[in-house]
Amino acid sequence: MRLGYELVKEQLFFRKELRERLLWFINLRWIVAGLASIGVVFAWALGQQIAFAPIIIVIGVVYLYNIFFFFVWRRLELIKPQQTGHFNFFAHAQISLDLLALYSIIYFTGGILSPILIFVIFHVILAGILLSLISAVLYGVTCILAVGFLDLMQKVSFLPVQPILFHDFLHPHSIDFPSPLVTYIVFSAAMLITVFLVSSVKLSLKEKGRELLYVSKELEDRNSKLTGLYEMVKHMCMSTELQGLMDSATRNAAHIMGVKACSIKLLDDRRKRLRFSSTYGLSEDYLAKGAIDIEKSPINRRIIRGSIYSIGEIGEKDYFQYPEDIRKEGISSMVCLPLRVERSVLGVFCVYSDISHHFNEEDIRFFSLMADLTALTIENLKSEVNKAWFLQKAAHQLRSPLNAIFSMLELLSKNYLGAMSEDQTRTVKRCEKRIQILNKIVNDLLSIGMRRMDQKNIHLKPVDILKVIEPITGFYKAQAKDAGLKIIFEIDDSIPKINATERMVDDLITNLISNAIKYTLSGGSISVVLAKDENGLIRFEVSDSGIGIPEKEMSNLFSEFFRATNAKETAEEGTGLGLVIVKEIVEGLSGSVSVESREGKGTSITCIMPGAQIGLNQDINP
Amino acid sequence: MSQTKDILVIEDDRDLVNSISIILESKNYDVRVAYNGSEGFEKIEEKIPDLILLDIMMATDTDGFDLAYKLKNSAQFQDIPIVIMTSFLKKVAEDGPDKFQHILGENWPATHFFEKPVDPESLLSTVETIFNDQKSS
Numbered sequence: 001m002r003l004g005y006e007l008v009k010e011q012l013f014f015r016k017e018l019r020e021r022l023l024w025f026i027n028l029r030w031i032v033a034g035l036a037s038i039g040v041v042f043a044w045a046l047g048q049q050i051a052f053a054p055i056i057i058v059i060g061v062v063y064l065y066n067i068f069f070f071f072v073w074r075r076l077e078l079i080k081p082q083q084t085g086h087f088n089f090f091a092h093a094q095i096s097l098d099l100l101a102l103y104s105i106i107y108f109t110g111g112i113l114s115p116i117l118i119f120v121i122f123h124v125i126l127a128g129i130l131l132s133l134i135s136a137v138l139y140g141v142t143c144i145l146a147v148g149f150l151d152l153m154q155k156v157s158f159l160p161v162q163p164i165l166f167h168d169f170l171h172p173h174s175i176d177f178p179s180p181l182v183t184y185i186v187f188s189a190a191m192l193i194t195v196f197l198v199s200s201v202k203l204s205l206k207e208k209g210r211e212l213l214y215v216s217k218e219l220e221d222r223n224s225k226l227t228g229l230y231e232m233v234k235h236m237c238m239s240t241e242l243q244g245l246m247d248s249a250t251r252n253a254a255h256i257m258g259v260k261a262c263s264i265k266l267l268d269d270r271r272k273r274l275r276f277s278s279t280y281g282l283s284e285d286y287l288a289k290g291a292i293d294i295e296k297s298p299i300n301r302r303i304i305r306g307s308i309y310s311i312g313e314i315g316e317k318d319y320f321q322y323p324e325d326i327r328k329e330g331i332s333s334m335v336c337l338p339l340r341v342e343r344s345v346l347g348v349f350c351v352y353s354d355i356s357h358h359f360n361e362e363d364i365r366f367f368s369l370m371a372d373l374t375a376l377t378i379e380n381l382k383s384e385v386n387k388a389w390f391l392q393k394a395a396h397q398l399r400s401p402l403n404a405i406f407s408m409l410e411l412l413s414k415n416y417l418g419a420m421s422e423d424q425t426r427t428v429k430r431c432e433k434r435i436q437i438l439n440k441i442v443n444d445l446l447s448i449g450m451r452r453m454d455q456k457n458i459h460l461k462p463v464d465i466l467k468v469i470e471p472i473t474g475f476y477k478a479q480a481k482d483a484g485l486k487i488i489f490e491i492d493d494s495i496p497k498i499n500a501t502e503r504m505v506d507d508l509i510t511n512l513i514s515n516a517i518k519y520t521l522s523g524g525s526i527s528v529v530l531a532k533d534e535n536g537l538i539r540f541e542v543s544d545s546g547i548g549i550p551e552k553e554m555s556n557l558f559s560e561f562f563r564a565t566n567a568k569e570t571a572e573e574g575t576g577l578g579l580v581i582v583k584e585i586v587e588g589l590s591g592s593v594s595v596e597s598r599e600g601k602g603t604s605i606t607c608i609m610p611g612a613q614i615g616l617n618q619d620i621n622p
Numbered sequence: 623m624s625q626t627k628d629i630l631v632i633e634d635d636r637d638l639v640n641s642i643s644i645i646l647e648s649k650n651y652d653v654r655v656a657y658n659g660s661e662g663f664e665k666i667e668e669k670i671p672d673l674i675l676l677d678i679m680m681a682t683d684t685d686g687f688d689l690a691y692k693l694k695n696s697a698q699f700q701d702i703p704i705v706i707m708t709s710f711l712k713k714v715a716e717d718g719p720d721k722f723q724h725i726l727g728e729n730w731p732a733t734h735f736f737e738k739p740v741d742p743e744s745l746l747s748t749v750e751t752i753f754n755d756q757k758s759s
Contacts, residue, residue, distance in 0.1 A: 396679060396709050399709040399738070400635055400709050400738075401635075402739075403635075403638065403709055403738035403739040403740075404635050404637040404638045404641070404739075405637075406739040407637070407638055407641035407642070407738075407739050407740060408637055408640075408641050410641070410739070410741070410742055411641050411644055411645070411742070414742055416644050416645060416648055416742070417644070
């Protein structure tokens with residue numbers, strides 16, 4: 001079925017053609033009138049005995065009305081809205097006047113035997129090109145009758161016979177030959193054949209024009225769909241969480257397909273139910289039915305097995321569990337496809353239209369491409385989440401036995417199972433210590449693993465560093481005091497927020513401060529500075545008067561599991577991962593870390609990071 | 623303080639169950655144990671405990687939570703205080719997948735949250751605090 005707007009578009013296309021042809025017609029008339037004028041001079045020079053005066057007057061009239069036509073054409077161009085009727089009338093007026101002028105000249109150059117008679121045919125061709133088929137036929141028949149009528153008027157002496165132009169050149173030996181009847185028959189036949197030829201060519205051209213128009217529309221549609229698809233995929237690839245990704249897919253798919261609604265239903269873990277995971281354009285009432293039991297839904301069962309489901313008119317087949325609800329929702333036709341990556345089906349992707357038979361084969365093919373891309377991005381994101389979950393669970397499995405052992409050791413060391421000897425207590429305490437170190441390694445590995453794998457899933461938001469650091473200062477002051485150290489916190493209250501997660505900030509602060517405490521000998525001092533530098537950047541600096549780092553080992557400082565030789569001697573509980581974690585966090589916050597250290601004198605580690613209002617992309621030059 | 627309080631420990635690690643029982647029994651609490659969520663629920667139906675110590679990951683990843691929500695949604699059992707114990711660091715749970723987001727939600731079903739390993743002193747003091755609060759309210 002062709003839609004109304006397509007017909008309108010087609011009419012516009014052909015009207016444009018008519019408009020352009022009308023101007024061409026006017027321009028052509030200047031040339032023809034010019035050539036006619038030259039012809040008159042030529043005939044006069046050759047001493048032809050014809051009525052020059054009326055012919056010159058007719059040519060003059062042609063010039064005049066052509067000027068008039070030119071202005072009419074310009075005026076028609078300005079009238080809005082443009083109507084095909086105006087242009088048609090204008091074309092008729094031009095052709096009729098031209099024929100009138102031509103017939104006058106034919107009369108004054110010898111009537112039916114005039115050599116100019118043949119030019120009538122050109123006007124019929126023009127009528128055929130510019131106007132409808134019927135017009136061409138009517139002009140053809142009228143011209144044939146007009147020539148006959150002219151000759152008849154001369155035969156009955158109603159009109160005086162005029163001398164024939166170039167008669168002496170054309171027929172030097174005969175006055176009566178060729179006979180006007182033969183001329184008339186030949187002229188009529190030529191005219192009818194011309195009308196037929198012009199009409200068939202015109203019809204075929206019009207059909208071709210229509211096809212061209214259809215193809216160009218098709219191309220235009222497909223181009224806009226592909227552009228939409230590109231935007232959709234780009235947007236989905238940037239999504240960091242599943243819901244946002246699916247919402248973007250349903251919204252874009254509905255827009256690109258030009259339909260009222262779209263949905264994604266994902267299979268649950270047991271693959272028994274389909275849950276509406278994202279919808280666009282569907283009402284709460286429609287969604288209230290909740291999850292779909294696949295056992296009870298033959299349509300969805302088929303889709304999940306890989307079939308495409310398309311229905312052009314809801315109600316024509318009674319496959320739906322709730323056809324009434326679908327009609328109430330205003331859905332008339334729909335297409336549902338499996339969301340699959342290779343052989344595994346994740347769910348069902350549907351588009352719903354309020355127009356019956358909205359989707360053609362091309363639409364379904366395109367939607368299928370969209371479904372494949374959507375499935376791929378969903379799967380990609382899901383596997384990221386699964387990896388993170390695996391890592392956390394692996395860490396949990398490692399930690400569970402450690403916790404059980406630790407609890408049992410606590411029972412021993414705290415004498416719940418009876419008093420122990422001094423040696424026994426010391427041994428149990430050592431066990432506890434080693435378990436704690438192992439636990440710390442597991443935690444650090446988890447922290448690094450999660451961050452490295454999960455970069456794009458980490459949602460940074462403005463975090464108030466003061467709220468993270470203030471609650472833990474007391475803890476570290478107590479710890480420093482126990483170790484015989486002096487610790488000073490210099491915290492600027494006007495520090496801006498930072499784009500991070502609380503956990504990142506917490507890990508950063510605790511790793512640096514506990515390192516400083518660990519590697520500073522009793523009697524030493526530690527200073528923790530949180531301030532805004534002259535560029536408005538956040539500076540977090542932890543300095544100590546500790547054991548420092550040997551110069552030749554400085555380059556390995558940020559390598560995994562690296563521990564400086566003097567560090568190993570001083571404290572056993574290091575994992576060699578703390579500074580790796582610090583560096584990765586700071587770089588994740590678009591900042592930088594610098595270390596200054598002298599063996600035996602102390603270490604100062606400075607982190608420079610942009611505040612939340614500066615933005616993450618700004619270059620930082622610490 | 624009443625020393626005949628009945629505490630139900632639901633935890634799948636038998637060594638840990640054993641340690642916790644020893645710690646609690648040292649303060650003369652009655653300790654019952656269960657090794658997964660459904661067994662725990664049976665024990666609760668048998669006799670309503672005064673307190674539940676609950677692990678999260680047992681038979682399934684969310685076995686403990688499932689039980690806790692089930693209890694909180696039941697008129698009969700919703701007042702039993704629950705202390706959740708887990709080897710998941712709380713800060714890991716904050717960043718973790720959706721399954722654990724409800725730890726931080728407004729309505730999470732536990733009275734207290736314990737990170738393992740459970741320190742005997744803090745376990746005992748938490749338990750005492752809960753019972754004292756009950757007495758005073």
